[in-house]
Amino acid sequence: MNATIWSLSAIVAVAAVTFLLGYVGSRKANTTPDFLVARRAIPATRNAAAISGEYLSAASFLGVAGLVLKDGIDALWYPIGFTAGYLALLLFVAAPLRRSGAYTLPDFAEARLGSANVRHFSTFFVVCIGVLYLVPQLQSAGLTLTTITGLPAWFGGLIVTVIVVINVLGGGMRAITLVQAFQYWGKLFAIAAPTFVLFVVFLASPDRGTQPISDEGVVRFPQAEKITVAEQVIKVRVDEPLTLKVRGEIDGREADGKVFWGRGVYELSPGTVMEFAAGSPVPVVEGSPTTNHDWTRPQTGGISDLLRTYSLIFATFLGTMGLPHVLVRFYTNPDGKAARRTALHVLYLLGLFYIFPTVLGVLSRLYLPQLLVNGKTDAAVLMLPSTMVPNLGGQILGAIVAAGAFAAFLSTSSGLVVSVAGVVSTDIMPGKVRDFRWATVFTGLVAIGLALLLPRSDASLTVAMSFALAASTFCPLLVLGIWWRGLTWVGAVCGLVVGGGMVITAQVISVVSSYTGRWAPTVFTQPALITVPIAFMTMIVVSKATRRRAPADVNQILLRLHAPDPLGFIRDRDIARFGTAEEKARQADDKRRGASRTR
Structure with a gap:
């Protein structure tokens, strides 16, 4: 309390x-x-x-x-x-x-x-x-x-x-x-x-309240633990056999008392209560390393883990700018x-x-x-x-x-x-x-x-999906829009729709999978490795095919984006909507001076 x-x-x-x-x-x-x-x-x-x-x-x-x-x-x-x-x-x-x-x-x-x-x-x-x-x-x-x-x-x-x-x-x-x-x-x-x-x-006191962790061993409970499964079904993997007390459902079957778990994966229903003795090996949520050897070494899951890591790099490195x-x-x-x-x-x-x-x-x-x-x-x-x-x-x-x-x-x-x-x-x-x-x-x-x-x-996994969506939409729009004069609005729209649509579809599939047995491959939980290159390529290819749709004043726009600040090319947009009275008056004077020079 x-x-x-x-x-x-x-x-x-x-x-x-x-x-x-x-x-x-x-x-x-x-x-x-x-x-x-x-x-x-x-x-x-x-x-x-x-x-x-x-x-x-x-x-x-x-x-x-x-x-x-x-x-x-x-x-x-x-x-x-x-x-x-x-x-x-x-x-x-x-x-x-x-x-x-x-x-x-x-x-x-x-x-x-x-x-x-x-x-x-x-x-x-x-x-x-x-x-x-x-x-x-x-x-x-x-x-x-x-x-x-x-x-x-x-x-x-x-x-x-x-x-x-x-x-x-x-x-x-x-x-x-x-x-x-x-x-x-x-x-x-x-x-x-x-x-x-x-x-x-x-x-x-490194030994107080902990179990010694060896490089090869599994994690063990330092003391007796009583754990309740929360609001959704979870799957746990067991690599070292153990005996525990269970009250609830395991793999869809009722259990009330001592059970033996051999090597394998077990599905636990919400509300299931497990009691572990001190020193028992710790079952882990499926997909996580079960031994300290795997926990301390990268990429132990093979090619799928490697692809997921590269996809995460694409999402976080490029998603930030979007x-x-x-x-x-x-x-x-x-x-x-x-x-x-x-x-x-x-x-x-x-x-x-x-x-x-x-x-x-x-x-x-x-x-x-x-x-x-x-x-x-x-x-x-x-x-x-x-x-x-x-x-x-x-x-x-x-x-x-x-x-x-x-x-x-x-x-x-x-x-x-x-x-x-x-x-x-x-x-x-x-x-x-x-x-x-x-x-x-x-x-x-x-x-x-x-x-x-x-x-x-996991909060980081959900946020990483937001990064993937940003990396697949606004990252190519900003990079190409700032550094490539050939980008057209048609190419930009197509890239946004293709890249963003693929990420949103992957997110929907991932959510449906979470309710129906988690059958979706890992690429659906982090698709940036696929969606980001496709979004870039879509914008480039479509822009080249619609080069006549490029803005007529693209050179002036890029000059304003890249010219050093002391040259004074920065101009606020939408002054007519949001500007102060002084800014609106200054804008009107600039227009009048421009009109007089053209005459």
Whole structure:
């Protein structure tokens, strides 16, 4: 009970600070540019902290450690990919994107290709990526609150949705920038401080509460464990025979008492309770390494694992430059140089953060092997402090971790809601502040509805699918649009439809498979290795076949994207809709001077 009180107090404190900073940031937010791009006045260092706070989602705070616990060294590709993606963004996208003067990603697509059609398709995929990314944030919030308090899983997602929607309604991008910058440093402290303490505890008594792990041996329970299967069917693999007590269903048959498990795979129904004796080998969720030998060595699953790893690399390395909620923050920089500096700062901020969940994942292998049975490895970061330090210190560390996890849900969800609401309000609705607020409420309702309906999987795996969708749609659109003058709007639309359609189809098949026995091959859970090259090739081939559809002013457009900032080619788009009175007057003067020169 004391641990629950400490954790709830920390979560309430995070929520209160979030509301306070949101209010401070929104006091001067009253125009559409304030809500969409914070009046393009965010310094590089603050923007980098805000991007890092927004980017470090549930997949980073909880999911990375859970994947290291379950998959071992192969899971390190996730933090590597999440970070290295900013190198590609720094080199190819950040500065030209800011110089375009666009307000949203669809706005950039129309500015570059001169077609409203490509803008409409871009809007659709921005909404798909944003909502698909939001769902694991809300589901992980439910997992966190359930782990801490035992409350229903839907309650945590609902709380995060309400807080985020209220904050975004107050001031949009201007309100959440200060919140996200603060939350990065809060999350860094919440993951770093417990990691240092727990690692010292491990070094002081490495044998307390753990079983020695040999290079070849299986993981064993350090003490007797009672494990209940949660809300969905799971399959576990046994490599070393064991005897246990079971009350529930195994492979569709009732069991109540001692059972013997030989080598093989067993299907467990929801509600099944298992009791393991101390020293028993740990069954693991099917698809994960069953021995420490496999856990500490990469690519032990053969060619299928190798292809999945390359697909993950494609998704994370290239998907980062296509994530709408990341790209929209570069529109808030004053100029292209500041955008490039922002991306550079983000690289070392993320690299620093990802050291700590990796260490916690390794410690969880020693202290929390029971999570390998029920598949709830995302809870490792939350459970580890109280397991390793079962006293007041562990309760305080657990509260700090819970606060950091809650900050992760809030900051990422805020950025996603702003990016989706901004696109919906400007591309589907008239684009006024009132429209932005209605779009915010709509986005929140759709996201929480899907979070309650869809099955929960590892947060990092779900987020990786969002990366695959971004890599297969906006990555080729941005790279070719910025660096190849031959791209046409017809080619761009075809590439978006083909690449995005293949990823969405794979996601639907993967969800159906999860309900019907998990029969789909692994390529459907991470299809980027196939979909990204096809999307690039589609855009190139169709653009060459429709080269007459290229914008007549493509040379001037590319000059504006690549010219150094001091030359003054940067011009905001949609000043007639969103600009201040001074900007509109300046635009009118420019038009008059241009007309007089032509005469």
